[in-house]
Amino acid sequence: MLPYTTFFVLSMFIGREVLSKVPQTLHTPLMSGSNAISGITIIGALVSAGMVGGVWAKWIGVIALVAATINVVGGFMVTDRMLEMFKKKSQDA
């Protein structure tokens, strides 16, 4: 328990340090991008979906996998779409 809690707490601090310097301009991409990262639960879903032995466990895992993949693929793609639009003043510089 303790080592995991340590990971958790320290990561929260790293997150706060790194993210507090993100400018307001990028807060929406930050949300959608970090949201995609929270889809990391996909690796848990893969394990469950690929499981043999338990029927219930497997099918719950498959639903989890679909939901997590929507989150991951959609999240990264939409963030990329947004960030592509951010341009500096160029033509009239």
Add this chain to the structure above:
Amino acid sequence: MLSTGFIAGAYLVAAILFIQGLKKLQSPVTARWGNRLAAIGMLLAIVATLFSQKILTPAEMIGGLVVGGFFGAVMAKRVKMTGMPELVAAFNGFGGLASALVAGAEIARMVEQQLEFADPVNNIGAYLSILVGMVTFSGSFIAFLKLSGKMSGNPIQFTGRYIVLATCAAAIVGSIVWIVLGGDMILLITILAGLSLTLGILLVLPIGGADMPVIVAFLNAMSGLAAAATGFVLSNTVLIISGALVGASGMMLTGIMCVAMNRRLWHVLVGGFGGDSDDSSDGAKQLADGRTITSTTADDTAILLSYARKVIIVPGYGLAVAQAQHQVRELADVLQEHGVEVKYAIHPVAGRMPGHMNVLLAEANVPYDLLFEMDDINREFESTDVALVVGANDVVNPAARHDQSSPIYGMPILNVDQAKTVIFLKRSMRPGYSGVPNLLFFEPNTRMLFGDAKDSVTDLVTEVKAV
């Protein structure tokens, strides 16, 4: 089959890529690569997991990836930039659901294989994951319905809500205690999931439109915490690290939104502030007693703007609703050709989620170095000739500064009233999201240019060109 050491190494690299990716979001120049680094990290984690498992049933795994990937890609491609808040809410929901289900699958596996529930840590992690994940799922679903206009943005209150809420929360605690005391696992977990779904709905239903940016950020944090809780269940550090990072991100944004609206998270969750603004509000009429407004025309405004040295444009959500971003950029371009210095002042809650307005303006090719945050530009209004307020209201209402009786008192605002002239582009006199009337409309240095924002700005462009 790879060794466990190798898998752990891959997860470590993935976690580093996530942190590096997020760090690159500190500047618009590097942000796109940052997002790609994070995506590469995710791919690495997925591939490592696929290799680490005994892939005896590849059909389900690949099928799940293909189906989810297809829907995710279609949603990401199709969404309009104005629809970003509801899309992020939906993705939050899927993330929360996935985390809860993974915890559920783990419990189902233990029950089916008749394993002992010996490790209390794993179990507590599982209950928390199901609780937080399911609340995120149903809460995000309601937020999605509200943001996309499929459900009224007005706070939905009913008598006895607090009693229902308290009962629900108590039942959740009760079911967890019962599980720990050795009740029927499957039955109680199902009850826990159902109660958590209900709690999510009860929490978000009464939240008004004005508070939506806070709640979207809050649900973002919850989806991260759900993933972290699932990490405790699976004893998987990369889940814990990533979930904590996202949790920190969401909490930070929630905090920023609360400060920007001078609201406490608790008060937001209690709910009921602001709805869809509607003309029936009589606030403006009461105020209009004995006061006069000065309305103006497009050609007068065009002259004022063309001969100004410095113009600050203050966009609000009304601008996005009218889809006038492109016209506003054109106006700024034409003014710059006239030698006018043009800047944009963006209030943190200008859009419907943190940073939303910046994305909407980026879509219209407004360079991001012309967009200024509230604290950076507020002292510039004194030296500004014209503040052009397009579809914003509450965020420039001076009542927030001095009227202690106002519901928005204490909210930080853009000091447009310090500019020599303030021009409001508005459809009518109706108050903003908060429902609070704006006395600035009646000030002598304020001009009202009534009409649809898009039409008004288009007229302004034509007139400025003719000057």
